Amino acid sequence: MYPPLTILGDTLTWLVENQQSVIEQTIQHLNVSLTSVGIALVLWVPLGLFLHEHDEFAPPVIGTAGMILTLPSLALLPLLIPIVGIGVAPAVVALVLYSALPMIRNTYTGLEEVDESMVRAGRGLGMTDRELLFKVKIPMALPVIFAGIRQAAVLVIGITTIAAFFGAGGLGESIFAGIRLDFPRQVLGATIVVSVIAIATDYGLLAVQRALPGGSEAT
Amino acid sequence: MSWAAALALLDVPLSSVFTGWIDYIGANWDQFLTLLRGHLVMVGIGELLAILIAVPAGILATRDPRLARIIENLGAVAQTIPALGVIALTFTFLGLGKRPTILAITIYALFPILKNTVAGIQNVEEADVRAGRGMGMTNVQRLRRIELPLALPVIFAGIRTSTVLCVGVAYIGVFVGAGGLGTWIQAGLTTVNYDVMLAGAIPGALTVIAFDRGFSVLEGMVTPEGVSRDTTEGGAAA
Numbered sequence: 357m358y359p360p361l362t363i364l365g366d367t368l369t370w371l372v373e374n375q376q377s378v379i380e381q382t383i384q385h386l387n388v389s390l391t392s393v394g395i396a397l398v399l400w401v402p403l404g405l406f407l408h409e410h411d412e413f414a415p416p417v418i419g420t421a422g423m424i425l426t427l428p429s430l431a432l433l434p435l436l437i438p439i440v441g442i443g444v445a446p447a448v449v450a451l452v453l454y455s456a457l458p459m460i461r462n463t464y465t466g467l468e469e470v471d472e473s474m475v476r477a478g479r480g481l482g483m484t485d486r487e488l489l490f491k492v493k494i495p496m497a498l499p500v501i502f503a504g505i506r507q508a509a510v511l512v513i514g515i516t517t518i519a520a521f522f523g524a525g526g527l528g529e530s531i532f533a534g535i536r537l538d539f540p541r542q543v544l545g546a547t548i549v550v551s552v553i554a555i556a557t558d559y560g561l562l563a564v565q566r567a568l569p570g571g572s573e574a575t
Numbered sequence: 576m577s578w579a580a581a582l583a584l585l586d587v588p589l590s591s592v593f594t595g596w597i598d599y600i601g602a603n604w605d606q607f608l609t610l611l612r613g614h615l616v617m618v619g620i621g622e623l624l625a626i627l628i629a630v631p632a633g634i635l636a637t638r639d640p641r642l643a644r645i646i647e648n649l650g651a652v653a654q655t656i657p658a659l660g661v662i663a664l665t666f667t668f669l670g671l672g673k674r675p676t677i678l679a680i681t682i683y684a685l686f687p688i689l690k691n692t693v694a695g696i697q698n699v700e701e702a703d704v705r706a707g708r709g710m711g712m713t714n715v716q717r718l719r720r721i722e723l724p725l726a727l728p729v730i731f732a733g734i735r736t737s738t739v740l741c742v743g744v745a746y747i748g749v750f751v752g753a754g755g756l757g758t759w760i761q762a763g764l765t766t767v768n769y770d771v772m773l774a775g776a777i778p779g780a781l782t783v784i785a786f787d788r789g790f791s792v793l794e795g796m797v798t799p800e801g802v803s804r805d806t807t808e809g810g811a812a813a
Contacts, residue, residue, distance in 0.1 A: 363667065426783050428743030431776040434760050438769045514657030518747065522764065531663050535750050540667040547660035554655040 366541040385526030392451035404463020421456035447519035455508035462504025466497030506561040595770035614755035621680025633692025650686035666751040676748030684737035691733025695726030728798040735790035
């Protein structure tokens with residue numbers, strides 16, 4: 357339909373001409389994404405810790421989180437709207453739910469996989485269970501936990517795009533408007549910005565994760 | 576105690592939120608079947624194309640470690656691009672309709688399958704492959720009779736993940752005029768009618784759960800005896 361080079365040029369022109377609204381939507385987008393990741397962090401990492409202490413709950417909880425993650429976002433968001441209304445609220449709830457699997461699973465497995473000899477060394481030094489958790493297990497598991505947070509963040513940034521359809525704002529708005537108006541350069545421009553944010557988040561957090569002690573091996 | 580009785584006890588009217596969507600599906604049964612069929616056809620074609628491309632490509636990639644690394648990195652990047660973005664991209668070149676959605680599904684499904692094919696074959700014990708060589712098997716025979724059967728559960732897990740993912744991508748297709756269950760979600764939202772919205776959402780959610788369970792049963796069936804089920808965790812929302 358379009359020669360690729362022309363459309364790339366058009367897209368760049370569009371981005372430059374509309375930088376004001378693109379920046380605004382980017383901030384909105386990050387706002388929704390970061391709020392969700394923040395809430396998810398506060399909920400799911402402690403839940404992962406809890407599951408480590410109470411193994412018997414791990415399979416059902418992780419199983420449920422896995423099931424939630426498979427639900428299409430365009431199906432989950434409408435389910436939430438009758439409960440929490442329209443706008444940012446259902447988006448944040450959905451995004452927090454989607455973050456559950458990577459965060460809980462990685463916190464749990466990270467703690468479970470801490471070398472037994474380390475734990476025994478700590479115990480030999482006379483550490484209490486609490487000290488063992490905070491001074492040995494969590495530091496050792498941190499790269500794996502962080503990998504879970506990273507996966508969740510990338511996922512959330514992508515799904516925030518769709519939440520725009522339900523009034524959450526963000527760069528998805530430009531994409532939807534572009535499709536409606538049959539204005540490919542706008543669609544492409546906004547898509548490129550979202551993708552760049554997602555990829556930058558992935559690599560940025562990966563760099564942080566690698567910098568953590570023992571973080572070079574975790575994926 | 577039944578749901579209705581429980582709600583009556585709580586003095587909650589059996590509101591339309593709980594049953595309205597079922598009534599709506601009942602009243603529009605023919606349209607429902609058309610939408611569901613359209614949805615599943617898109618997932619089916621897109622997924623099939625992805626399997627036909629990704630499995631052979633994955634096998635080729637395992638013959639060359641450098642290629643495997645490139646595919647791994649490319650796959651990681653491709654997965655970070657939002658599904659709506661992929662659809663928007665294919666829409667730019669193919670216009671409105673089912674075709675851009677099918678292409679987007681294929682692109683999105685490609686990498687989980689590719690990744691798992693590579694991982695599955697690479698995880699086959701070196702000793703098993705060497706045993707085959709010792710028995711005088713050719714490369715092709717080893718691939719067909721040792722590596723692929725042992726890798727099959729992992730490849731299958733990739734197909735399961737991507738199929739589930741694609742049901743979600745097919746939903747998004749409604750924005751580029753692909754039809755499918757997303758049609759009712761869009762219609763319900765524009766007319767602020769929760770019944771219509773839920774009538775579009777709940778069947779899709781149930782489809783996903785059914786696919787996930789169904790595939791995990793199939794996965795168990797293709798797992799060769801004596802191989803522990805060590806498949807990669809699936810699942811990712813679109």
